[in-house]
Amino acid sequence: MTQAFRIVDLGDHRVLETGGRAYPTRYSARVVRLLVERKGAHRAPLYFDFKDTRGPHFLGPLFRYLRARGAQALRVLEIGCSFGHMTEYLAEQPEVATLDTFDTDPAFVELTRAKVEELGLKVVRDVLHLDQAGTCRLPWADGAFDLVLAIGVVEHLPMRHRRQQVDEYYRVLAPGGHVAILDTPNRWFPLETHSIGLPLVQWLPAPLAWRYARLARPSRYGAVGFDEFVADGTGWRNASLAECLPTAGRAALADVTEEAGYGFTFFRATARSRTRRALLPAFAATAGALRMLGRPPSLALPYLNLVLRKRQ
Numbered sequence: 001m002t003q004a005f006r007i008v009d010l011g012d013h014r015v016l017e018t019g020g021r022a023y024p025t026r027y028s029a030r031v032v033r034l035l036v037e038r039k040g041a042h043r044a045p046l047y048f049d050f051k052d053t054r055g056p057h058f059l060g061p062l063f064r065y066l067r068a069r070g071a072q073a074l075r076v077l078e079i080g081c082s083f084g085h086m087t088e089y090l091a092e093q094p095e096v097a098t099l100d101t102f103d104t105d106p107a108f109v110e111l112t113r114a115k116v117e118e119l120g121l122k123v124v125r126d127v128l129h130l131d132q133a134g135t136c137r138l139p140w141a142d143g144a145f146d147l148v149l150a151i152g153v154v155e156h157l158p159m160r161h162r163r164q165q166v167d168e169y170y171r172v173l174a175p176g177g178h179v180a181i182l183d184t185p186n187r188w189f190p191l192e193t194h195s196i197g198l199p200l201v202q203w204l205p206a207p208l209a210w211r212y213a214r215l216a217r218p219s220r221y222g223a224v225g226f227d228e229f230v231a232d233g234t235g236w237r238n239a240s241l242a243e244c245l246p247t248a249g250r251a252a253l254a255d256v257t258e259e260a261g262y263g264f265t266f267f268r269a270t271a272r273s274r275t276r277r278a279l280l281p282a283f284a285a286t287a288g289a290l291r292m293l294g295r296p297p298s299l300a301l302p303y304l305n306l307v308l309r310k311r312q
Contacts, residue, residue, distance in 0.1 A: 055089030
């Protein structure tokens with residue numbers, strides 16, 4: 001049953017009223033309504049502040065790193081615009097000259113197009129709707145972009161297309177450019193922290209994972225059928241480091257993850273929970289051991305936050 005809601009226009013801002021609470025937002029009634037239609041009235045308010053919270057959190061370190069390197073007039077491709085919150089943040093960065101983005105979800109594309117129009121995001125050249133086939137061969141030339149961003153995306157890519165889709169990120173990246181694959185749950189971390197929240201579930205064959213989720217999370221998954229559980233985009237399988245790299249491997253890439261402020265550096269700086277802070281010494285030791293072995297410290301972490309530069 002759809003939760004009742006009301007949008008009140010107060011001139012300089014709107015208020016979404018739902019569930020006995022009021023949620024102010026700077027977005028237009030049109031954008032709020034589109035978001036409610038896509039996410040539901042009870043979830044829509046979560047997205048109101050994402051540009052001001054998730055934007056600086058995930059992209060702040062990257063742009064500090066790029067500024068220190070003298071970056072300017074960047075041609076940027078955002079993989080998966082979602083609600084357009086990162087699109088907004090990117091459009092405000094002075095180093096960004098042009099911004100292209102796309103999504104496979106037509107509702108998100110409509111939302112982001114509305115925001116681009118209403119907020120006057122002039123650096124945004126296009127917000128495309130691509131189907132799965134289209135994302136396996138992106139409509140841009142080789143080396144078209146200086147920066148390619150995939151934030152919370154790879155884990156949602158269908159396994160049957162994932163390799164082709166990720167290869168495209170590197171094809172359209174110019175020599176000397178950077179690809180940032182951020183907020184991507186690490187399949188090899190023992191606890192699945194992204195969707196189901198159970199130990200080892202992402203390592204199991206799909207039928208066993210489904211039964212495990214139904215048994216351990218009956219209120220959430222008890223009524224979920226198998227086809228729904230394994231549907232494209234569910235994300236519970238997470239992503240491996242190898243799936244975030246091109247088929248050709250890392251030879252043409254320089255790993256600047258830690259230098260750019262991500263990997264273990266990011267994990268340590270953003271650890272907020274008491275449990276994470278208590279476990280920081282153990283994470284630090286594991287990350288250090290991986291570094292000594294020539295492996296990315298990110299392999300020890302719940303989420304992969306990777307920054308790679310394409311060699312000239």
